Amino acid sequence: MSQTVVLGVIGSDAHVVGITILEQAFSAAGFDVVNLGVQTSQEEFAEAAVAHDAGAVLVSSLYGHARQDCQGFHDVLESAEIDAVTYIGGNLAVGQDDFERTRETFRELGFDRVFDSETDPEEAIAALRRDLQIRPTETERVTVSS
């Protein structure tokens, strides 16, 4: 499966630091990263996923409007015939939410995995390797076990 990862912050959100670090981390881990940046619409995610034959679409949201921004997102992906793995991560609800409830909400919206804002990039990378059935390279295994 394609190792291209499409990355972006959805909706009207302009929090850029997290995806900047994710871009660096996923690139360093050997993925081809297409970073769409902040304030990315559902359609822009879909267009980029098609254009780059993405294996994964990673959505970031830090400002609390994720639920409204992601309504119908998976319909948009489906109608563009995109079968990429989809993740979402960040502060996904306004206020002090119960994360398990939030996770359930976004699973129901169609995301394969849902991460909170405390997740290390390494955790998402490991999950994506499992989901895309990619083995760590020889050198990386050496680093991990040292």
Add this chain to the structure above:
Amino acid sequence: MIRDERLRSDELRRIDREIRADWSTGAAVEFEEAIAFHDSLPASKRFADVLESADVPLLQPRAGVPRLDDQIDLLESLRTDGGADLLPTTIDSYTRDNEYEKAAEGLEAARETGEDTLNGFPAVNHGVSGCRELIESIDAPIEVRHGTPDARLLAAITFAGGFQSFEGGPISYNIPYTKRHGLAETIENWQFVDRLAGAYTERGVRINREPFGPLTGTLVPPSIAIAIMLIEGLLAATQGVRSITLGYGQVGNVVQDVAALNALQKLGEEYLPDEVVVTTVFHEWMGGFPPDEARASGVIGLGGMTAAIARPDKVITKSPQEFQGVPTREANAAGLRTTRQVIDMAIEQEIDIDGIDEERALIERESRCLMDAVFDRGDGDIVRGTIRAFDDGALDVPFAPSDSAKGAVLPARDDDGRVRIFEWADLEMDGEIKEIHGARLSRRADTEGRDQSFRMVADDVDAISEGKLIGRPEPRGDV
């Protein structure tokens, strides 16, 4: 190309008519009647006067919820339980993006479900009468805080609605907040906002304007923030604004933070015209917070300590729930009280710390370098100079999402935790200053036994939330 010139009255009226047609609530704005409303407000609600006459730092939280009644309750509880001196109304992100229809949907959902489905108060949707009900209900000055690149309609409605302070500016609400808007476009938008504030000012309603100092909130080197504050202050002054509050966000190194606030005040007085009253605001840490309320309160306490030493006119407080988005009102009030406790204990002490004067001199030199670069590029016109300086990267902001900035400059902490510049890109700075930063960063690299790299920057971004100031690597053997 646009210039740093005062917007003509006929242009002000033309744009005002145009933008008020953007959304139904715009029709209720009427300037003469709005002046009369402001004149009817008691002295305790006049933002500029209250701020400028204070002799200790005033405290102000951030707060905004979608429904009007809830916003009134929230502000009242922050005033009484939190002891806030100045209050905010934080605007939701759809309004910031001029998506009034989406804000209307969010507000409708909030009314139906009882949940806060928006991350702030959609002031355009509430309109002039909604804003006035809020102003009349709360016995304290209230500021509009947002992040809107095109805030013209928001300003027209909230000024008419009785607000007397308005955060933001053409650079500080563009570069960190959007990727879509060009700098020439946001400068033009904010010339209108500032001219409108100037028009109220001429009628005796001094609208306070506050450029947003923390910018991207992530390890912004002090001189970059200060240069942008001076530019936005100058632009606002041209349009007739006479009360300007320049901002700076805590980086967490006490010496550097005190030095930066001192430099901001001094350069503000120096660069801005005499007829402007310049005040300063210190923002408690704007980066990632620890996921633990007790530790987060420690970060807030350090901010209070810094404020007690540097004595800015205002402090924007954080809450111990910052790590997880919008806080409960109780947590928000707790952040205010933590800050108050530390400031009140520390402010009467004489605290002398070595190194502040030296650091301040360095920050001033850097700031002047950046300002010279802007003035040179504009042949004296600060609008043209700003556009050109951002275009060629002579002026830049780390982690900028905007297409209008290169976003190529990268910061890292030195061995003492002060924010230095690790990657200069095209930032215009004299060679001697670059050498000073380079030497400081290489000392850190030596201490840590690793090369300077992006890894160091990323470690610094996470450090405070992980309980430290400097993102040191894990000691060997721990892995």
